Amino acid sequence: MAKALGMSITDVNRLIDGMEVLNTASAQKKTEKLIAPQKKAALEQGNSAANTIATLTPADRQQALVAKVQAQLMDLGLYPGPVDGVGGMITSDAVRSYQSRNNMLVNGEITPALLSHMQFQDIGSEEGLMEEGSREY
Numbered sequence: 001m002a003k004a005l006g007m008s009i010t011d012v013n014r015l016i017d018g019m020e021v022l023n024t025a026s027a028q029k030k031t032e033k034l035i036a037p038q039k040k041a042a043l044e045q046g047n048s049a050a051n052t053i054a055t056l057t058p059a060d061r062q063q064a065l066v067a068k069v070q071a072q073l074m075d076l077g078l079y080p081g082p083v084d085g086v087g088g089m090i091t092s093d094a095v096r097s098y099q100s101r102n103n104m105l106v107n108g109e110i111t112p113a114l115l116s117h118m119q120f121q122d123i124g125s126e127e128g129l130m131e132e133g134s135r136e137y
Contacts (some may be wrong), residue, residue: 003089060108061083063085063086064085065110065111065112065115066085066086066087066110067083067084067085068115069095069110069114069115069118070082070083070084070085070091070094071092071093072115072118072119073091073095073098073118076098078094078097078098079091081093087110091110092108093108095108095109095110095114098114098118099114102117102121104117111133
């Protein structure tokens with residue numbers, strides 16, 4: 001990214017550090033906004049997960065998946081935002097960084113297996129993770 005912008009990595013890191021990062025609650029709100037109101041209502045009415053997922057279109061499911069992965073990446077300091085459910089170059093780069101750090105196949109793809117890994121990974125006990133607030137590009 002630094003080369004593409006014609007900047008040094010230090011300047012890119014300063015730029016990213018200067019950005020306002022959304023907190024977890026804000027990221028969750030953005031994720032919820034991605035699901036159409038009638039589908040969200042089905043969730044709130046207590047329908048089973050299987051029934052609710054069946055009401056989502058494949059595009060809705062993928063957009064929600066991308067948003068959840070983006071939120072996880074933000075929590076880890078790998079993604080500057082926004083949590084919008086739209087996968088792009090910055091999201092893919094952050095996914096590859098996560099995959100590399102966790103000895104996974106590095107392909108930048110957002111999958112349900114990736115999200116599960118992120119949600120259930122014991123972040124605190126992982127070797128090789130950088131200190132909070134630092135970035136690697």
